[in-house]
Amino acid sequence: MLTWEVGEGFAHATRLLLIARQLRQTGWRPAVAARDPETLRSAYEAEGIELFPAPQHESCFTGTPPFRAASYADVMGICGYADRDRLAASLAAWESILARLKPAAIIADYAPLLSLAAFRRIPLIPIGDGFVVPPALPEGGFPPLGGKVPDVWPPADLLANARAVQAARGQPLPENLPEIINGIGGVVSIPPELDIYADWRPQPAAGPWEHPDTPLPRPDAPRFFGYLRLSHPLARRIVKALIDTRMPGALFLRDIPPGRADALAGELKAAGIRLHGTPPPIREALAPASLFIHHGGIGSLTDGATLGRMQLLLPRHREQSCNAKRALETLPGCFRIGENARDESLRETLPRLMSDRQAFRRAQETATRIGARPETAWAALQPLLAGI
CATH class of the missing domain: 3.40.50.2000 (Glycogen Phosphorylase B;)
Incomplete structure (x- = not known):
């Protein structure tokens, strides 16, 4: 199963379509859960790839806008980790999908809620740009996002919520937030020049999914x-x-x-x-x-x-x-x-x-x-x- 749970634009839908097509050619049977299944629906249908909506979630942010995440922990918080009831509801929605599909593996493109639903039960590979595949710091946290700003939610509280919901479900308990997201290992699919976490990552970003097209020639006039x-x-x-x-x-x-x-x-x-x-x-x-x-x-x-x-x-x-x-x-x-x-x-x-x-x-x-x-x-x- 391939999943896009958070984020906007064509990049997620395009990336998962490319991967699903290649996986099918190598013997896998892909199904895609998309935040917005209308994005590129006709292309998925033309390929005969199963496409269905990912469970929706509401923002947990109740402060004064704008929302400024201090690290990826706050991204997890706004998606549901800041509210135990909402987190439990999201995981229950994913659980019904996992029970139906019984996936052998999950490729997760910006899917922090599914990552907990599948934690230590189904092999999960996070993929995408640097932002959505954050590295873990030695002490078990995430690197800061840009300039130093206060945490929106204490990461320890978010972890406590995740552990409480998992305990109520009778599922494995995470020791820290990064191990929820990082699964069995991630793939950062951008040139290293664009990886915002390059200074913290032990291995450089892998580059685009395919070899890039030849650079375009110079246009005949400035446009x-x-x-x-x-x-x-x-x-x-x-x-x-x-x-x-x-x-x-x-x-x-x-x-x-x-x-x-x-x-x-x-x-x-x-x-x-x-x-x-x-x-x-x-x-x-x-x-x-x-x-x-x-x-x-x-x-x-x-x-x-x-x-x-x-x-x-x-x-x-x-x-x-x-x-x-x-x-x-x-x-x-x-x-x-x-x-x-x-x-x-x-x-x-x-x-x-x-x-x-x-x-x-x-x-x-x-x-x-x-x-x-x-x-x-x-x-x-x-x-x-x-x-x-």
Whole structure:
């Protein structure tokens, strides 16, 4: 069984579809529990892969927004570990699925609740980007996420809740939180340059699931492609600046305000900017672009890095902020603009970034280096599967 329990976007659905397809070719019979089974449903159906919804859970965070996780322990807390009753209900929902499927193994892509439901009973392999496969510290905790902030919940309380629920179920008791998540061993499926836990991890990230496509050639002129949510204030201002500067490019936008779609489409068309109605294939979208503007999701960052494009990052939440910090340290050609940048500054900065030949050359060199590596996440998964 493959599972995606938490998180948004196409990356989880795409990753699990790829793995399920490859597993079936090697003799496994995959079934996929997805947080949002409508994402890529037609692709799963075309492959004949069983797809069903993962049990839903409610946030346990009752404080003043925004939620700022100090470590992955707080991520576990908000998903259910902070409330024993909710945690017990989530595990009961998973238990019924496990009883029906009787999986020989579980591949878990951001699935902290299922990880406890299956703890020490079913071999579980966590996979995904660095954020969702955190390493364990020697003392039994998780590394901090970015800058030091207070724990939302004491990790000891979260562990106590997990142990109490497991005891009530008559199931094995964890000694610490990381051993719940880490299963029999994980696979970090990103280039090491993008692993936010690289300094704590005993082995480097395995790299993408497959060898990356050949880096794209330089476009014939400076252009951009943006994949943005207009619910983000800076993203709205960036789009306005792109319209004002009339730089050529294309956008895919989510969270367009009600009643604004037609007017915005007209403004973009008048500025010579193409508005995609659905997400275009990323290689096709980035082929004519020199600059990729997005929020710092790990899938987008990996695409930009392996295809050789400069990237402007507008993180929306804690995970994306951690991703952006790591990318700015390790990936030449990545940029970030401050939330308080003036509109005039945006209009000056965006054309300059799109036309930065030196930064573009360094981004292409990085893509070539990543693509030349022989390691893949699929290869790293094989010894774990063989041991089951």
